Amino acid sequence: MDFDVNLMRHDRCTLVRIQGEIDVVTRPSLEKTLTDVIDIGQPLVVDMRHVTFCDSSGLNAVVGANRRASERELGFALVALPPRVRRVFKITGVDQYIPIYETLREATDAVSA
Structure with missing residues (x-):
């Protein structure tokens, strides 16, 4: 699968x-x-729903x-x-200090607070 990154302005953050x-x-x-x-000073939400692999x-x-x-x-x-x-992320313990959310709304609310 090809790799692609897209930016979108979403509420008060960048998606x-x-x-x-x-x-x-x-x-x-x-x-x-x-x-x-x-x-550029923007809060950031990274949507990974279409990531197929992460080394x-x-x-x-x-x-x-x-x-x-x-x-x-x-x-x-x-x-x-x-x-x-x-x-x-769980095995490496990264999920303990980088917030991970199930929904886009939860994530955008959290970074924009």
Whole structure:
């Protein structure tokens, strides 16, 4: 499956929709997109419902973006992780410090508060 990242303005935050595999090949594109949004000062929700795979490099990209957003006191959340992807976040403990929501409304409300 191809990798694609789309940005959408949503209420008081930016929604980043990811589709496909997040791996060593696609990580640079994902990192650039997340960094660009954070650097303009927007709270960020990452919609992962169409992510089919996430390896350690993808996980590191998300963790790095969360850290960057936190340093700038910006909201950052993930939404709609598929079970296989969610398992990676759970096994590594990342789900303990990056907020993960089931619905877009929950995530956007949380980062915009």
